[in-house]
Ligand SMILES: Nc1ncnc2c1ncn2[C@@H]1O[C@H](COP(=O)(O)OP(=O)(O)OP(=O)(O)O)[C@@H](O)[C@H]1O
């Protein structure tokens with residue numbers, strides 16, 4: 455079992471000494487003790503501490519500030535607060551802020567040991583829980599990823615095949631197609647699943663900060679580096695790193711990334727020590743990297759190192775069979791989430807949704823379904839509920855919605871007529887409660903003609 459690492463922050467010398475002796479002598483824990491909150495802040499990001507024990511009242515940076523800092527870096531960190539009787543109310547405040555427990559001074563050995571061992575079982579339980587959940591999952595669980603189209607089946611197949619390898623994967627796809635979801639599916643179906651999956655959005659972090667984000671820095675490495683900091687590569691040790699929007703990385707960083715990939719080693723900025731990177735790389739981009747290479751915006755050598763296993767997620771408009779399935783999925787999800795009982799969509803509304811271009815892909819569909827379900831009290835979502843953009847360019851469907859109007863950009867008459875006919879056929883069917891005889895009568899058609907037309911439009 456790995457040694458337990460404890461960080462103590464306490465300004466009172468005697469207390470600090472007693473406490474670290476107690477914990478290292480009786481339990482064999484690996485204890486680091488510092489004099490105040492400021493030192494603790496410098497040291498905490500450098501290592502993985504299981505438990506932090508901090509005094510509440512310290513000069514410069516007190517226990518509450520330290521707690522906030524730690525929780526910001528690691529939400530799961532277990533922090534125990536030490537406090538005099540007079541300040542129990544602040545200790546309670548600390549619990550609200552996410553402290554695990556508090557112990558009152560003067561410290562009693564048995565209480566300290568008990569609290570620490572409780573904290574430790576909590577840490578262990580958490581770790582076991584994660585491992586257990588993983589085991590309970592089906593062998594290949596793609597979480598909430600839905601898709602029945604041939605192209606998505608291919609994507610799932612590739613994920614299955616590559617997840618357990620350590621190969622570098624690059625995921626290509628327009629915004630909102632599910633690149634991040636694929637990255638997660640790969641990591642959580644790999645042997646690295648109990649270790650971290652660390653995400654870096656290469657496009658969102660300013661260039662001058664990205665290097666330090668990736669590799670970390672030592673104190674004093676540059677102006678403003680007031681304390682050392684570990685980077686994402688180090689955080690991802692034994693796990694995976696997800697380099698999102700890798701196509702947006704600056705040329706100078708591309709060189710540095712190339713080196714990590716080739717040599718599996720790096721240094722913190724301003725650091726002397728070379729660190730081995732046991733990290734699986736998963737990258738993603740909405741750009742065409744081959745084009746970027748041709749245009750001189752992406753290094754060719756890096757491209758070949760990254761493009762080992764490419765996964766292409768097609769835009770939603772090129773796999774329309776997934777649209778109704780995703781709609782059903784989001785309907786259930788948001789009905790549950792928002793405690794609603796929306797039935798679904800009318801066939802007409804479905805039509806518009808199926809034919810819309812979805813430039814924002816699955817994310818746009820998801821957001822649209824959320825909006826529709828939030829706005830609807832009950833019953834089915836109808837055309838009138840749909841946002842304008844969804845029927846705006848839908849040729850003739852426009853006519854049914856707002857009379858005989860021609861949109862600004864004009865419309866294709868044949869398409870418009872066809873869509874108009876299809877929608878009238880559907881509307882009649884709906885109005886007659888699905889009785890075809892009645893629907894035919896409504897449209898002054900005989901039943902045979904009506905049924906033939908339904909067939910022609912694939913309406914069942
Ligand atoms: N196949 C799918 N099944 C269910 N939900 C999906 C699917 N694909 C995408 N989503 C959902 O759509 C949203 C967008 O997905 P994701 O963030 O993975 O896309 P992305 O390609 O990374 O987008 P961007 O390029 O904008 O970062 C997420 O909320 C995700 O859960």
Ligand SMILES: [Mg+2]
Nearest residue numbers: 630633634698
């Ligand atoms: Mg993304």
